[in-house]
Each structure stands twice: as C-alpha cells, then as structure tokens.
Amino acid sequence: MSFVHLHVHTQYSILDGLSNIKNLFARARELNMPALAITDHGNMYGVKEFLKCAEDKSNKNGKDYIVKPIVGCEVYVSHWDDLSLKDTQHKGYWHLILLAKNYNGYKNLMKIVSTGFIEGFYNKPRVSRKVIEQFHEDLICCSACIQGDVPRHIINGDWEGAREAVEWHKRVFGDDYYLEVQLHRTEVEMGPIDVYENQLKANKGIFELAKEYGIKVVATNDVHFIRKEDGPTHDRLICLTTNAYIDDAKRLRYTQQEYLKSEDEMRALFPDHPEVIDNTLDVMRKIESFTIDRGHVLPKFDLPEEFLAHIDEHLENYKDIIDAGRYDVHKNKETGEETKTYRGDEFCKSVAYLCYLTYQGAQRRYGDTLNEEQQERIHFELMTISRMGFPDYFLIVQDYIALAIRAFPQP
Numbered sequence: 001m002s003f004v005h006l007h008v009h010t011q012y013s014i015l016d017g018l019s020n021i022k023n024l025f026a027r028a029r030e031l032n033m034p035a036l037a038i039t040d041h042g043n044m045y046g047v048k049e050f051l052k053c054a055e056d057k058s059n060k061n062g063k064d065y066i067v068k069p070i071v072g073c074e075v076y077v078s079h080w081d082d083l084s085l086k087d088t089q090h091k092g093y094w095h096l097i098l099l100a101k102n103y104n105g106y107k108n109l110m111k112i113v114s115t116g117f118i119e120g121f122y123n124k125p126r127v128s129r130k131v132i133e134q135f136h137e138d139l140i141c142c143s144a145c146i147q148g149d150v151p152r153h154i155i156n157g158d159w160e161g162a163r164e165a166v167e168w169h170k171r172v173f174g175d176d177y178y179l180e181v182q183l184h185r186t187e188v189e190m191g192p193i194d195v196y197e198n199q200l201k202a203n204k205g206i207f208e209l210a211k212e213y214g215i216k217v218v219a220t221n222d223v224h225f226i227r228k229e230d231g232p233t234h235d236r237l238i239c240l241t242t243n244a245y246i247d248d249a250k251r252l253r254y255t256q257q258e259y260l261k262s263e264d265e266m267r268a269l270f271p272d273h274p275e276v277i278d279n280t281l282d283v284m285r286k287i288e289s290f291t292i293d294r295g296h297v298l299p300k301f302d303l304p305e306e307f308l309a310h311i312d313e314h315l316e317n318y319k320d321i322i323d324a325g326r327y328d329v330h331k332n333k334e335t336g337e338e339t340k341t342y343r344g345d346e347f348c349k350s351v352a353y354l355c356y357l358t359y360q361g362a363q364r365r366y367g368d369t370l371n372e373e374q375q376e377r378i379h380f381e382l383m384t385i386s387r388m389g390f391p392d393y394f395l396i397v398q399d400y401i402a403l404a405i406r407a408f409p410q411p
Contacts, residue, residue, distance in 0.1 A: 003263040004035045004280040006070065006142060007097055007180070007220035012046030015241040018225040018234045021046060024260065025053050027226050028067045031262050035068035035284040039097050042076050042125040044113050051292060070287050071106055072099035073113055074144060075132075076124040083120035083128055093126050094149040097142035097180065097220075099283070103290040105138030133172050140283055141173045142180045143206070145222050146198050150179065154205035155198050166209050178283065179206045179217045181276055183269045186255035188231070195255050207273070218283060219266055219276040224258040231256030295328070300346065301395040303353050311349060318355040321379070322348045325386030343389060350391040355382055357398065 009017035010024065017040065028036045038050045054069035078085075079092040100106040112135050116125030143150045143165075150169075153162035169177045181203045185196045210217045225234045234254065236246065244251035263277065270276050307314065315322065326348060327340040358378060366374055385394055 001263070001278065002032065002034055002281065003219075003266050003277050004033060004037070004070070004284045005221060005223055005260060006037045006072075006099065006218060006280055006283055007039050007074070007145070007182075008037050008223040008260070009040055009074070010038055010046045010050070012043065013040040013224070014043075015237060016041060016224065018230060018237055019223065019260075020226070021049050022053050023226055025056075025067050027260050031260070033067060033263070034281070035070055035287070037070035037072050037099060039072040039074045039099070041074050042113070042116060044071075044073055044110065047071055048292065055291075068284065068287065068289070070099055070284065071109070072097060072140075073109060074098075075112060075116065076126045077132065077149070078120060078126040078128050081128045081130045083115075083126060083131075086122040091123060093124060094152065095144040095147040096132075096149075097144050098132075099140040099142070099287070101138045101140055101176070101286050102288040103292075105140075106290065106292065108135040108137055108139055111135045129168065136172050139173070140176045140178070140286060141169055142178045142218060142220070142283075143169070144180055145182055145220075146195070146202050148180070150209070151198075151202035151206065154202050154209075159205075162205065162209065166213055166215070170213060170215065176286070177215060178279065179210050179215050180220050181206055181217055181270070181273075182220055182222055184222070184255040184257035186257065188256050190249065190253060191255050192253050216279045216282065217273070217276045218279045219270055219273075220280075221261050221266065222258050223260050224254065226260050228256075228259050230259060234258075295389070298390075298392050299396065301350060301353075301392045301399070303349060307353055307356065308349070311352070314352040314356055315348060318352050318382075321355055321382045321386050322351045324383045325351060325389055325391075328389060347389070347391065350395060351382075351386045354385065354391045354394055357395075358382060 005028075008019070008024070010019045010021050011017050021038075024036065036054075038046055040046055050071070051069055054067060075096050075098055076093040077096050078090070079094070080090055098109055098112065100109050112127055112131055113125070115131050116127045120126035120128065120131075146152060146155060149165040150162050153159070153165060166179075181199075183196070183199050183203065186192060206217060209215070225231065231254075235256065238244075238252055238254060239246050242252050267274065267277050326343060328343055330339050330341070331337070332339070358381075362370060362374065362378055370378070385391060
C-alpha cells in the first residue's frame with residue numbers, strides 16, 4: 001500500500017509555505033510515495049517549476065514518473081457570488097482544494113485562479129461558487145482544512161449549512177468530490193491546542209456526512225514544510241508574515257505537525273479509518289500525465305485582401321525565404337533525431353507579406369535598385385525571422401509603429 005499527499009504548500013504560498021519544490025520531490029522519493037500534489041494558496045506560481053522537477057531525469061524511471069505530479073490549488077471561495085463586493089462586510093471566504101485531472105482541467109483551474117486575481121481580489125484572490133461551477137470540468141475537489149466550508153459549519157454546529165455545502169459540491173463534482181480529514185496534535189510549547197480539538201470535531205461530522213451521502217474521505221496533512229525538524233524555522237516565517245514577535249503569546253502559531261509525513265505516520269493518525277489513506281490512491285489514479293510546455297503563442301496578423309488577391313505570385317517571389325521556416329525542426333537531445341512539423345499555409349503567407357513590406361520599405365528608403373550589400377542584409381534578416389517562426393510578431397510590431405507614425409506625423 002502507499003499514500004499520496006494531496007494538500008501541499010510550497011514556498012510559492014508566499015510567507016506561509018517553506019517547502020522547496022526540488023526538496024519536496026526528493027523527500028517524496030525517500031518515502032516511496034507514488035505521487036505528490038501542489039496546492040498553494042490562491043495561486044499557481046510554482047506549477048512550472050513543480051512539473052519541471054517531476055520531469056527531471058533523477059525523478060524518472062524510463063518514461064514513467066517516480067513521483068507523479070498532481071497540479072492543484074487551494075482557492076479562496078467567497079461567501080458571496082458577487083465578486084464586486086469588496087468591503088469589510090463581505091470579506092469572508094472558505095478554503096477549497098482543486099486538482100487538475102488532465103490538461104483540460106489544468107486550463108480550467110487557470111481560469112478559476114485568474115478570475116480570483118482579476119475580478120475577486122480583496123485581501124485574497126477570491127473566487128465564487130458560480131465561477132467554480134462554470135469551470136469545474138475535469139477537476140477533482142477536496143473539502144480542505146478546518147477553514148473549508150464543510151468542516152467550519154460542523155465546528156460551528158451548523159449542520160444545515162454543512163449539508164448544503166456537501167450537496168452543492170456533490171452535485172457539481174459528482175464522484176470527483178472528496179471530503180478531507182486532518183489531525184494535528186501539537187507537541188510544542190504554546191502550540192495551538194484548539195486546532196486539534198476542532199479537527200476532532202470536524203472529522204467526526206465528516207465521517208457521518210460521508211456515510212450519509214456516499215462520499216469518499218481522504219486524509220491530508222496540510223503540508224507547509226518538508227521535515228518535522230523544519231517546524232521551528234517555519235514558525236519564524238509565520239512571525240515575519242504576521243509582523244509578530246516570537247515570544248508573543250497571542251500570535252498565530254502552527255502545530256508544527258504540518259510536514260510531509262510518511263505513510264506509516266499518516267496511518268497512525270487514523271487507525272480506525274484505513275480507507276482515508278487508501279482513497280488518496282483513488283485520486284491519484286484519476287490524474288493523467290500532461291505537459292504545459294509549448295511553442296510561442298502569438299496572435300495571427302490579418303493580411304489585407306489586396307495582398308491575398310495575388311498570393312500565389314508572392315509565394316513564388318519569396319519561396320527561398322518561406323522555405324527556410326516552412327518546417328519547425330525539433331532535435332531530440334538524447335537521440336539526436338530530428339523531427340519536422342509543417343507550420344502551415346497561413347505561416348507561409350505571413351512570411352510572404354513580411355517580405356513584401358520589407359522590400360517596399362527598403363525601396364522607399366534606398367531607391368528602386370538595391371545594391372548587393374543591402375540585398376544580402378535584408379535577405380539574411382528575413383531568413384532568420386522565417387526560420388525562427390516569428391513573421392506575425394514582426395507584422396504586429398510594424399502595424400502599431402505605422403499607426404503611431406500616422407497618428408503623430410513628424411513636422
């Protein structure tokens with residue numbers, strides 16, 4: 001058997017998470033864990049590095065991941081659907097874990113997180129249930145820590161609110177909705193005792209609701225640092241975050257149990273519910289491997305109709321320059337084998353138009369007949385642009401420069 005950490009904060013949970021991503025994977029390998037999630041607070045800043053570390057040769061066995069990466073985020077869900085409400089009266093939010101099942105889920109997660117920053121930012125990048133429902137496809141949802149809506153309602157004795165939250169998430173996510181339990185009994189002086197007491201109360205209610213609604217429960221550890229001995233260092237980080245002195249009895253403190261625990265440590269927390277450990281593997285099996293690497297993405301420049309009316313002639317005139325970039329060539333670093341991908345007819349037309357404009361401009365500047373040096377330099381530059389695949393970029397730049405010249409003519 002094994003266990004997967006589905007609730008993990010890296011150093012990209014700014015001034016809250018202490019975990020270096022590379023070291024997280026190293027520790028997960030030490031513990032023989034098959035997968036690892038990233039669920040930073042409200043953002044996806046660390047996803048690129050997270051996937052890169054997962055793909056590192058030292059973390060792979062042939063083509064398979066030793067530690068499979070699971071891309072996610074712990075989002076802040078506003079108590080109100082109207083994200084324009086930004087005042088102290090409408091500050092409340094819940095925590096919620098969202099995990100991408102595949103590349104489409106990753107794109108939907110990006111849309112949710114981006115909405116939090118663009119439309120819902122008020123102290124935190126908040127999102128709404130309405131936004132989550134709109135982009136829920138191919139996402140797995142977990143009910144989060146005791147700051148999530150279900151556990152918080154249970155702790156407050158609001159069973160009607162807890163049931164409403166469970167029913168809403170179950171309706172939206174179906175079998176991809178999981179209830180989440182945590183258990184952090186502090187061993188440090190002045191540690192927060194109420195966290196453990198609230199978790200016990202929340203967990204009891206969660207197991208009852210899970211049975212009532214037929215929902216699977218997963219155990220998580222709300223990881224904020226990698227090893228147990230990192231707890232005191234993380235405690236200093238929290239002092240910086242909250243601008244508090246270390247000996248302040250009233251300041252925010254963690255239990256220092258929020259580290260990347262082993263499977264045995266996690267099983268010891270829930271001896272009567274081994275299924276909450278096993279269910280993390282159920283989540284892992286739903287996750288497909290995907291990459292977010294891709295070539296450059298540029299808007300397509302719309303070519304004028306009068307140019308396209310003679311496109312065959314232009315394609316023939318600039319054939320050698322077009323041919324230089326007609327195929328995108330990729331070389332496998334390990335085998336040295338080259339693969340070619342046709343860039344498309346629209347690309348060829350864009351190269352032809354860039355050549356057309358360039359030679360027109362050169363003739364206006366230097367005269368109808370260009371000398372050998374001028375022709376060589378222009379040809380070299382156009383060949384380079386074509387080979388690199390950037391004709392539309394240069395067409396876009398020349399377009400707004402031309403607009404600026406027309407708008408602000410020289411005296």
